[in-house]
Amino acid sequence: MVEHSLLDIIIMGVVEGLTEFLPVSSTGHLILAGELIGFKSDTGATFEIAIQSGAILAVLVAYWRRFTDVLVGLFARDAGAIAFVRNVLLAFLPAAVIGFLLIDAFEAMLSSPITVAIALIVGGVVILLIERSVRVPRYTSVEAMPWRASLGVGFVQCVAMIPGVSRSGATIMGGLLLGLDRKTAAEFSFFLAVPTIAGATVLLLWKHRHDLDTSQMGAIGIGFLVSFLVALVVIKGFVVLVSRYGFGPFAWYRIIAGSAALVWLLAR
Structure with a gap:
């Protein structure tokens, strides 16, 4: 395994935690940051995917009461809790199927920083257009x-398998187009990230299981912890920010x- 400095690992963890839930593409930023500081993982995207789990833990911690209420509601057969779980699972389904079938094709694109740069620009223009076209929301939870609407958001999320598009950006914009208000669209993106990134982590770690060894666990553990702490700060602030400024x-x-x-x- 290529040895990386502690500072490089921390930088990658900060980038992941800072960008995972913002509509700016965490994967794209990790690729560009890796190019900038010379961070290369022997197992392709495995390090980046593994530390994304830290951001997922941040969602579980930040919304622990919401998840607890849903779990209790399921046992009580509460209609709201059942609808919550149904919507998250339906939105997860397209990415689970398409990601499993096309994992090699999408993983190959992770080695193209130029694709990331172009996707960032195009995605920014698309967000501006959607922001101007959104009407009065129909759903506030x-x-x-x-x-x-849940299934529609799930299909839109599949576009984010292209590096630089942004999973959170795609799901939030899809939610807005399908009638969600800004706060609900952002929170639904958080909740949907839990099964989506957990599934991607398991799939990629299994695929690269023969490349992993104990020497990598320290770097992954530090990146995981850093991304968790940074994402925990970002989550609540992001909801407040987009509710006020869009x-x-x-x-x-x-x-x-x-x-x-x-x-x-292009100039390198």
Whole structure:
């Protein structure tokens, strides 16, 4: 395994925790950050996927009461809890099937930083267009979403398998187009991340199980912890920010960052 400094590992963990739930593409930023600091993983995307689990733990901690209420509600056959679980699982289904079938094709794209830069720019423009076209929301909670809207968000999420698109950005924008308000769209993206990234982590770790050894566990553990702590801070602040200012600032950031990255990559 290529040895990396503690600072490099911490930088990658911070990048993951900071960008996982923002509509700016955590995978894209990890790829570009890796290019910038020379961080290369022997097992492709395994390190990046593994430390994403830290961000998922942050969702479970930040919304522990919500998840506990849902679990209790399921045992009590509460209609709201059942609708919550149904919507999350329906939205997860398309990515589970398509990701399993096309994992090699999508993993191959992880080695293309230029794809990331272009996707950042295009995604920023798309967010600006959607922000201007969104009408009065029809659904203000995950439980109120009809199954068709949940499944629709799930298919939109599949677009984010292209590095640089952003899983959170795709699901949030899809949610807005399908009638969710900003807060609900953001939180649904958080909840959907739990089975989606957990599934991707298990699938990739299993695929690369023969490449893993105990020497990698320390780096993965540090990256996991850093991403968890940073994501925990980001989650609540993000909901407040988008409820007040919308997604425009993130769109402009994508366009500027993607343009700068593209110029840098082409000029090297």
